[in-house]
Amino acid sequence: MQRLQIKKDMMQLTNRSKVVSNKEMSFKEKLYIPAILSGMGVTFKHMFKKSVSLRYPEVTREFSPVYRGMHVLKRDEQGRENCTACGLCAVACPAEAITMDAAERNKGEENLYREEKYAAKYEINMLRCIFCGLCEEACPKDAIYLTDRIVPTEYKRNNFIYGKDVLVEKIDERIDITKRKKEYTID
Numbered sequence: 001m002q003r004l005q006i007k008k009d010m011m012q013l014t015n016r017s018k019v020v021s022n023k024e025m026s027f028k029e030k031l032y033i034p035a036i037l038s039g040m041g042v043t044f045k046h047m048f049k050k051s052v053s054l055r056y057p058e059v060t061r062e063f064s065p066v067y068r069g070m071h072v073l074k075r076d077e078q079g080r081e082n083c084t085a086c087g088l089c090a091v092a093c094p095a096e097a098i099t100m101d102a103a104e105r106n107k108g109e110e111n112l113y114r115e116e117k118y119a120a121k122y123e124i125n126m127l128r129c130i131f132c133g134l135c136e137e138a139c140p141k142d143a144i145y146l147t148d149r150i151v152p153t154e155y156k157r158n159n160f161i162y163g164k165d166v167l168v169e170k171i172d173e174r175i176d177i178t179k180r181k182k183e184y185t186i187d
């Protein structure tokens with residue numbers, strides 16, 4: 001009795017709830033055919049509507065320009081790595097997903113690294129990353145960007161630790177980040 005009273009007093013979040021009754025089914029209801037036909041009617045109605053699903057991955061939906069996907073570590077126009085291993089992205093990362101080891105650039109490596117210091121090791125744990133984009137915002141060297149690329153699925157957790165081999169863009173396969181560099185205003 002007390003339970004019923006509590007239920008009655010509960011605030012309704014929508015007006016879609018129905019009171020369930022245990023009344024005996026009528027002959028028509030026992031046949032189930034009207035209910036089946038009505039269900040099939042709903043199915044047929046949807047068959048002639050424009051489909052909202054896509055045949056991914058063959059077909060992909062256009063992403064928002066501000067979509068934040070897989071990271072890239074950028075190179076400059078001369079192909080040198082921009083990252084100077086300052087660690088600001090790691091400090092800004094709320095998920096503590098970024099780790100790196102800094103190293104001094106040696107003589108003769110000026111064509112590889114733009115600054116005197118560079119990241120000998122740079123790793124992002126993609127299982128920790130929440131794609132917030134704070135690493136990109138914190139970077140003073142135009143070195144890290146989130147792109148519209150999707151992080152591929154993997155079977156092993158270790159494969160989600162992305163190192164420089166995955167993150168640094170290839171010299172002959174540059175990743176276009178012009179969309180991310182634009183400034184957007186929210187109406």
Ligand code: SF4
Binds near residue numbers: 089094
């Ligand atoms: S996107 Fe956010 S969570 Fe992911 S590595 Fe960058 S700062 Fe960390």
Ligand code: SF4
Binds near residue numbers: 088140144
């Ligand atoms: S990606 Fe940018 S913020 Fe992070 S260590 Fe490199 S230069 Fe510093």
